[in-house]
Amino acid sequence: xxxxxxxxxxxxxxxxxxxxxxxxxxxxxxxxxxxxxxxxxxxxxxxxxxxxxxxxxxxxxxxxxxxxxx
Amino acid sequence: xxxxxxxxxxxxxxxxxxxxxxxxxxxxxxxxxxxxxxxxxxxxxxxxxxxxxxxxxxxxxxxxxxxxxxxxxxxxxxxxxxxxxxxxxxxxxxxxxxxxxxxxxxxxxxxxxxxxxxxxxxxxxxxxxxxxx
Numbered sequence: 186x187x188x189x190x191x192x193x194x195x196x197x198x199x200x201x202x203x204x205x206x207x208x209x210x211x212x213x214x215x216x217x218x219x220x221x222x223x224x225x226x227x228x229x230x231x232x233x234x235x236x237x238x239x240x241x242x243x244x245x246x247x248x249x250x251x252x253x254x255x
Numbered sequence: 256x257x258x259x260x261x262x263x264x265x266x267x268x269x270x271x272x273x274x275x276x277x278x279x280x281x282x283x284x285x286x287x288x289x290x291x292x293x294x295x296x297x298x299x300x301x302x303x304x305x306x307x308x309x310x311x312x313x314x315x316x317x318x319x320x321x322x323x324x325x326x327x328x329x330x331x332x333x334x335x336x337x338x339x340x341x342x343x344x345x346x347x348x349x350x351x352x353x354x355x356x357x358x359x360x361x362x363x364x365x366x367x368x369x370x371x372x373x374x375x376x377x378x379x380x381x382x383x384x385x386x387x388x
Contacts, residue, residue: 211326213326217388223329
């Protein structure tokens with residue numbers, strides 16, 4: 186699953202540690218999500234969407250969606 | 256993650272403290288059981304002594320696991336998924352080697368084998384951490 190977490194974070198000039206603190210997770214978790222090595226739970230995804238004031242599908246996209254759009 | 260510093264320090268002291276007390280109890284029990292000819296019930300009581308601090312240590316480990324975020328919980332779950340089959344493999348191979356070569360239970364008894372289980376768990380954590388790094 187692809188995600189725009191790094192972009193959204195960079196737009197707000199937050200470090201991974203800043204974002205991790207606001208989400209209540211470790212910095213390693215944020216890094217693993219950004220590098221697409223770990224897919225977050227639905228509750229954490231909702232938390233991210235709420236934090237970035239956007240929809241989950243604006244942060245995360247399934248690989249199928251990305252392929253069909255290209 | 257949400258824990259205050261004071262709570263974290265208290266938990267760390269209790270966790271490491273119980274681990275140290277357990278280690279002292281275990282080594283002390285080994286020493287007493289090897290060096291002294293004690294009565295049967297005393298020997299059993301000494302052998303069971305490390306259980307108490309270990310239960311405290313276990314409760315601290317569980318509390319720590321529950322306080323982890325979802326990635327770290329998964330890492331520990333995967334560590335168990337690696338450690339458990341390794342433990343089964345070790346016991347199976349030792350059992351077969353005992354049949355094949357007459358491997359002495361004095362060299363590979365319960366007190367020699369248990370130490371491998373936390374080592375397997377640590378290996379599991381390392382492998383899983385590398386995956387998400």
